[in-house]
Amino acid sequence: MKLLCSLLAVTLSVSAQTISSPVVIKGEGCPLVAFLQFSPDGSELARACAFGPFQLFATTTYDKSLTFRSEVDYTPALNSFAFSPDGKTMATAGYKGALIWKTDDPGKPVQLGKPLKPFFGVDEVYALDKPLHVLEPPPPSSDEFAKVLSVDYSPDGKFILTKHHNGHVKIWNASTWTLQSELTVGVKGNSILFTALAIAPDSKSFVIGDENGLLHIWNLDSKSETRTVPSPGGMVHITHLTFSPDGKILVAIHQGKTFFDAVAMLWNTADWTAHSMPGYGAAAFSPDGQMLALGGRDIKLLDPASRQELRTIKAPTITRGEVLRPGPDADRELPYSISALALSPDGATVAIGCPGSVRVLNLKP
Numbered sequence: 001m002k003l004l005c006s007l008l009a010v011t012l013s014v015s016a017q018t019i020s021s022p023v024v025i026k027g028e029g030c031p032l033v034a035f036l037q038f039s040p041d042g043s044e045l046a047r048a049c050a051f052g053p054f055q056l057f058a059t060t061t062y063d064k065s066l067t068f069r070s071e072v073d074y075t076p077a078l079n080s081f082a083f084s085p086d087g088k089t090m091a092t093a094g095y096k097g098a099l100i101w102k103t104d105d106p107g108k109p110v111q112l113g114k115p116l117k118p119f120f121g122v123d124e125v126y127a128l129d130k131p132l133h134v135l136e137p138p139p140p141s142s143d144e145f146a147k148v149l150s151v152d153y154s155p156d157g158k159f160i161l162t163k164h165h166n167g168h169v170k171i172w173n174a175s176t177w178t179l180q181s182e183l184t185v186g187v188k189g190n191s192i193l194f195t196a197l198a199i200a201p202d203s204k205s206f207v208i209g210d211e212n213g214l215l216h217i218w219n220l221d222s223k224s225e226t227r228t229v230p231s232p233g234g235m236v237h238i239t240h241l242t243f244s245p246d247g248k249i250l251v252a253i254h255q256g257k258t259f260f261d262a263v264a265m266l267w268n269t270a271d272w273t274a275h276s277m278p279g280y281g282a283a284a285f286s287p288d289g290q291m292l293a294l295g296g297r298d299i300k301l302l303d304p305a306s307r308q309e310l311r312t313i314k315a316p317t318i319t320r321g322e323v324l325r326p327g328p329d330a331d332r333e334l335p336y337s338i339s340a341l342a343l344s345p346d347g348a349t350v351a352i353g354c355p356g357s358v359r360v361l362n363l364k365p
Contacts, residue, residue: 022316022352023062023360027121029053029074031323033353036284036342039103040087045342045351047358053120054078054092059344062360065122066107069129070096072116080150084174085157089132093148098136098162100177101128121357133177136162136170150196154203161206163197169208171220183223185216198241198250200269209238209252215267229272235263240282243269245289249304253281260337264294266307275307282338286347293350295338301363316352316359323356 029052037046044056044066053071058064070077080093083103092099107126110116116125136148150163159180160172171180185194185208194216196209205226208216213231215238218224231238231254239262240253250267262281265274282295291310292302299313315338321330340353352359 025057025062025121025358025360026322026356027052027055027119028115028356029119030121031356033340033355033358035081036340036351036353036358037081037083038342038344038349038351039083040085040345042345042349044103045358045360046081046083046090047353048078048081049076052076054081055120055122055125057122059360063122064124064126065120066105066126066128067120068092069127070094072110072125072127079148080152082151082153084153085155091135091151091153091160093151093162095138095147097134097138098148098151098160098172099131100133100135102132105130135160135172135177135179152197152199152206154199155201156203158203161197161199163194163208167194169197169206169218181223183218185218185225196238196241196252198243201243201245201247207241207250209241211237213238213254215250215252215272227272229267231265232274232276235265242283242285244285244292244304245287249292251283251285251292253283255281258337260297262296262337266292266304279337282341282353284341284343284350286343287345288347291343291347293341293343295341295352297335297337299338299341299350299352313350313361313363316354316361318354318356 030049032050034050035048045059046056048054053067055065055067078092078094082091090101090103105128107128110125110127147165148162149165152161159174162170167185169183169185173180193211194208195211199206205219213236215229216225217227219226235254237255238252239255242251250269252265254263256262264277264280264283267274280294280296284293292304294300298315301311303310318334318336320332320334336355338352342351348364350361350363
């Protein structure tokens with residue numbers, strides 16, 4: 001009995017251990033983290049800022065990064081970013097069009113000093129300025145609505161989808177980099193704005209969400225819309241879509257009046273029934289599909305199949321001095337809602353988008 005009690009005490013002690021101190025990636029040029037993603041091999045962490053530089057941090061020490069020439073020149077240029085499934089290339093979308101880059105390009109070193117060092121939040125920056133391919137050049141100034149808003153690789157790596165401001169979606173061959181077809185999924189003149197896109201894991205369909213809260217399911221073989229699903233409760237403005245690795249769950253993030261009002265809708269793709277998680281505005285699946293992380297005022301880890309909670313992690317503390325200029329109340333904690341999440345390929349690390357910084361936490365004690 002004493003041995004059993006001792007073993008139980010040890011087990012409880014281990015399960016109650018706190019997560020080790022996080023790695024903090026700061027950057028004065030990134031007041032809001034809009035996107036986080038680990039590379040397929042886990043060697044880099046991609047971060048996009050709403051109003052600042054786009055960077056890829058080496059996950060060994062997080063003290064150096066790759067970025068893009070326009071970002072070094074203080075021009076936030078990118079709307080979207082994606083790694084290819086094999087990790088050999090990456091794609092960007094922005095005012096220079098849709099571009100393909102080599103992931104092993106070391107970039108050119110940029111001399112850091114004031115104000116570059118605090119702006120990027122790292123000791124070393126290397127700039128990329130020569131894309132491997134240009135899929136979609138920037139449109140003429142008279143065709144602003146044709147601009148590329150997002151770019152996504154298919155999970156099988158065979159094609160790329162680019163979403164455009166005019167409601168068109170273009171399909172590109174990922175071997176020849178040629179245009180295969182163009183779909184008209186919406187017309188900007190009809191005041192329908194498509195705000196998010198996700199390709200199904202089997203690469204046979206994609207879902208696009210709009211500002212009215214509708215999900216539009218498209219078949220890539222027939223090149224046609226097969227179903228439209230309204231969001232329950234009158235929720236609108238879908239900002240993010242992500243599939244579980246097995247394709248059985250689609251998470252849609254709905255923007256609220258504030259970040260605290262965001263809602264994560266967990267859709268069952270077999271019958272398109274939904275489970276609502278109010279207060280969560282960021283989502284990420286582990287690559288093995290065994291865990292779903294939701295970010296809001298805390299981080300909730302769920303079993304995707306049962307929706308049962310596995311663990312809740314308290315969000316890292318953020319002080320006023322980290323986000324705003326230092327002052328007499330610089331140490332005062334600020335309430336916030338997590339804006340982006342990413343899980344590493346081995347599921348052992350979570351990257352958290354916080355105001356003014358990224359926190360990288362080890363999930364395993």
